[in-house]
Amino acid sequence: MKIERIDLYYLEIPFIYLFKTNGINIDSHSCLIVKIYSDGLIGYGECPTFNEPFYNYETITTAHHILTDFLIPLLLQKNINSPQEITQILSPVRGHQMAKSALDCAVWDLFAKKNNLPLWKYIGGVREKVTVGVSVSLQSSVVNLVERVSSYVEEGYQRIKLKISPDNALSCLTAIRESYPDLMLMGDANSVFSLRDIGLFKQLDDLNLLMIEQPLAYDDLLEHSQLQSQIKTPLCLDESINSVNDSLNAIALKSCQIINLKQSRVGGITNTIKIHNICEKGGIKLWCGGMLESGIGRAVNLHIASLPLFQLPADISATNRYFKEDIIAQNITLNAQDSTINIPQKAGIGVDIDEDKLEKFTLWQESFMG
Ligand code: OSB
Ligand code: MG
Secondary structure: OEOOEEEEEEEEEEEEEEEEEOOEEEEEEEEEEEEEEEOOEEEEEEEOOOOOOOOOOOOHHHHHHHHHHHHHHHHOOOEOOOOOHHHHHOOOOOOOHHHHHHHHHHHHHHHHHHOOOEHHHHOOOOOOEEEEOEEEOOOOOHHHHHHHHHHHHHHOOOEEEEEOOOOOHHHHHHHHHHHOOOOEEEEEOOOOOOHHHHHHHHHHHHHOOOOEEOOOOOOOOHHHHHHHOOOOOOEEEOOOOOOHHHHHHHHHHOOOOEEEEOOOOOOOHHHHHHHHHHHHHHOOEEEEOOOOOOHHHHHHHHHHOOOOOEOOOEOOOOHHHHEOOOOEOOOOOOEOOOOEEEOOOOOEOOOOEOHHHHHHHEEEEEEEOO
8 A cells, every 4th residue: 555645743632630750740641643644544653752751762852853854754655565564664764663653553553444454353463352450650658659549449450550769669569568468569660770779679579569660771681680580579671672672682681571562662563563472482471561642552552462472461541540531532441340441343443533632632733745
């Protein structure tokens, strides 16, 4: 199919409440949405990067620059025979995986629509609903945290992820473990620990955590491997895995037992499938992470999480955990009895865009015809 036209939107969608993690404070979801037109169909993709380079180096401004000056010109008016060609076509640009992922996902959406299959079936997924959990924003006190976690558990979420730092990890995780002895509980450090915290990690080993996510530096694999060899709790990598090669290196170095796979962070769906298959061979567990995406990005994440190895609960929550109003017509809802979310069953990403909401949250829009 020929890539006839690409529309790019910059959106800001207000969150229900401020999302705080170590170093990141955001009160609205900023993102770029792409629409790709081909053969009478439209494919959608989302670049969920933040306004500031505090999670990875990309920002809305860098993604806009890379998309408009390099990536979109590489793709426009090209004839594409399979969605796997996109990573190759975009490969002259190094890095900038989130910018690339928006185009990659939109082309996968187009091909799934053309084949009249929901994306999960088109990529070889094996389940129609995904087990999910909540990533809880940092709270101002342990009392507030226990209250917030209780409300999520009451809603039906069976896995809770706390944002942790050397200051709060023991008190927060212990408080939740005491209230919920059997809850699937984990901590995400966003790189604020160091190997000097080894004594603390050994104390955390007693809390029966599902995993600790990204404790050490965002660009480190070696020290994660040294840490993993000294503690029982499985380590999970997030920020350190940005490519197929990163995952090969992490497996070779034994830097983690688990990978939090965000399709946007690794450049889209083709690389996600490659990493999935590498992890299957390497004995690494997988789950689907999130970037607080709009309904478009979260729909893609749901489809991805249908792949066989995505067996641990995903960071994909219901619409009402993030937004009062979203840009898709369908609300994403939690099945409270088993902490799952149904994967959309219509062709492609399987959700309809609410054009009024898209317009409402759009700050600017551009079209490219080649
Ligand atoms: O580290 O996984 C993270 C959100 C923004 C940036 C980084 C992270 C997160 C989350 C939220 O933990 C996951 C979600 O609900 O989308
Ligand atoms: Mg993380």
